[in-house]
Amino acid sequence: xxxxxxxxxxxxxxxxxxxxxxxxxxxxxxxxxxxxxxxxxxxxxxxxxxxxxxxxxxxxxxxxxxxxxxxxxxxxxxxxxxxxxxxxxxxxxxxxxxxxxxxxxxxxxxxxxxxxxxxxxxxxxxxxxxxxxxxxxxxxxxxxxxxxxxxxxxxxxxxxxxxxxxxxxxxxxxxxxxxxxxxxxxxxxxxxxxxxxxxxxxxxxxxxxxxxxxxxxxxxxxxxxxxxxxxxxxxxxxxxxxxxxxxxxxxxxxxxxxxxxxxxxxxxxxxxxxxxxxxxxxxxxxxx
Numbered sequence: 439x440x441x442x443x444x445x446x447x448x449x450x451x452x453x454x455x456x457x458x459x460x461x462x463x464x465x466x467x468x469x470x471x472x473x474x475x476x477x478x479x480x481x482x483x484x485x486x487x488x489x490x491x492x493x494x495x496x497x498x499x500x501x502x503x504x505x506x507x508x509x510x511x512x513x514x515x516x517x518x519x520x521x522x523x524x525x526x527x528x529x530x531x532x533x534x535x536x537x538x539x540x541x542x543x544x545x546x547x548x549x550x551x552x553x554x555x556x557x558x559x560x561x562x563x564x565x566x567x568x569x570x571x572x573x574x575x576x577x578x579x580x581x582x583x584x585x586x587x588x589x590x591x592x593x594x595x596x597x598x599x600x601x602x603x604x605x606x607x608x609x610x611x612x613x614x615x616x617x618x619x620x621x622x623x624x625x626x627x628x629x630x631x632x633x634x635x636x637x638x639x640x641x642x643x644x645x646x647x648x649x650x651x652x653x654x655x656x657x658x659x660x661x662x663x664x665x666x667x668x669x670x671x672x673x674x675x676x677x678x679x680x681x682x683x684x685x686x687x688x689x690x691x692x693x694x695x696x697x698x699x700x701x702x703x704x705x706x707x708x709x710x711x712x713x714x715x716x717x718x719x720x721x722x723x724x725x726x
Contacts (some may be wrong), residue, residue, distance in 0.1 A: 442453060442572060448475075448476065449585070449683045451475065451476050452476055452584055452585060453588065453628040455474070455476060455569075455580075455590070456580070456584060457524065457652070458628035459561075459564075459565040459566065459568035460564070460568075461564070461568070461578070461579075461580040461592060461594035462509070462563045462580055462592055462594050462664075462665050462675045463558070463594055463663065463665045464555060464561055465665075466665040466666060466667075467561075470668060471668050473592075473667065473668060473672045473673050474669060476589070476590045477589065477590045477591070477670050477672070479589050479672065479673055479677075480587065480588070480589070490542075499714045500531060500533055500534060500535055500536060500698070500700075500705070500707055501523065501526070501531060501533075501535070501539070502528040502535045502536075502713070503520065503523045503527065503528075503534050503535070503536055504520075504536075504537050504538040505520065505536065505537075505538050505539050505540065505632065506538040507520075508520050508554040508632060509634065510695050514691065515635075518709065520636060521636055521639045521640050522640075524636055524637060524640040525536040525640040525641075526639060528637075528718050531698070531700055532674070532698075532716075532717065532718045533698055533700075533707075533713055533715065533716065533717050533718070534716050535713045535714070535716075536642075536713060536714045536715070536716050537712065537713050538555055538708070539629055539714055540625070540628065540632075541622070541625040541626070541629060541714065542625070543712050545618075545621050545625055546622070546689055546712065547621055547624075547687070548618040548621065549615075549618050549621075549661075549714075550620045550621065550689075550691055551618070552614060552615035552617075552619070553596060553615050553618070553619070553661040553663070554562075554663065555614050555615065556596055556614050556615045556661070557578075557594055557596065557663035558611050558720050559614065560611075563612075564578060565598070569611070570584075574597065575597075575599050575600060575607060575610055576597070576599075576607075576611055577596075577597055578594060578595060578596045578597070578599050579593070579594075579595055579597070580593065580594050581593075582595065587677075589673075589674075589677070591673075591674060591675060591676055591677060592664060592667055592670075592673045592674065592675050593662045593663060593664045593665075593675045593676065594662070594663045594665070595660055595661065595663070596615075596660070596661040597658065597659070597660045598611060598619060598658070598659045598663075599657065599658045600658075600662075601657070602681070603623065603624075603627045603655070604657055606620065606623065608620045613705050614662075615672060619659060619661075621661060622659070623656060626656050626687060627656050627704070628688070629670065629714075630654045630655070630656055630665060630685075633652070633685070633716070634654040637654075637685075640670075646674075653684045653685075654684060654685055661673070662676075664695075671717070675695065677698070685716065685717065685718065686713065686716075687714050687715070687716060687717075688715040688716075688717060689714055689715075690707075690709050690715065691709065692709045692711065693709070694700045694707075694709050696709075696715070717719055
C-alpha cells in the first residue's frame, strides 16, 4: 500500500515532468538511461501475447475485409457479402482490418511522415502546443489522464478536434503537418459515409440510420508518437483500455505493437501495409 508521502512524491514527479512541456521525447533527448519511476508499470499490466504469425495460433488472425465492390447492391452482390463480413467481425472481434478502403497510400504515408516530423521538432516549437486545456482544438500532451492514472504512458500525442469537417481550422495546426492532416481527414470523411451505411446494414437497420443520428461524424484526430525507450520491458505506450467513441479508425505504422483482447487472451495484430484498423467503440457495442 502506498503511503501519503509516496503519493505526494508521485504527484510531484508527474508535475515536474508535465511542467517541462517537452514530453517523453524530451526525456529521450536529455539522454536518460533509465525509465523514470512514473512510467514503470506494475506487473499486472504486463501480459502474455500470441503472435498469429510467429508461432502463434493462425485461427486467431483478425478478420480482413475488403471494400472492393461495396457499391454492388442487390441479391448476390458483393455489398451483401461485405455487410455479412462486418457483422461477423463486430460480433466476434469488435475489430477488423480494412483494405481497398479508398484512402490513397500516398495520403497515409504523408500523414505518418508529417506528424512524426511534428513530434521531432525542437522543444521551443512544440511547447507552444503543449496543453491540458481540453477546450483547445489543437494541442499536444503526454498521457491524457496523467494526474488520474497510476502510471504515465511512454508516448506523446498531437490532438486535433473540430466541430464541422467543412469548417476545420487547419491554420491552427503546425505548418509542418496541416496540409497532410487535412488531406487525411478529407479521405476519412468520405470513408465514414461508406462505413456508416455498411455498419447500419450490418446492424439490420436502414442504410441511412447511423448517418441520421450523426454517430460516425469525424470529430477528432490523434497522432501518437512513441520515442525509443531505454528499458521497454518496464513501461507501455498505451495501457489496456476500451474506446469510448462510436468508432475508431486506426492507421498504424509498420513497427507493430498493437494488441487486442480476444477469446480471453491478448493477441498481437501484425501491421498490414496500407490497411486501416476499425474498432467498434463502446457506444457501438451498446447499439449492437
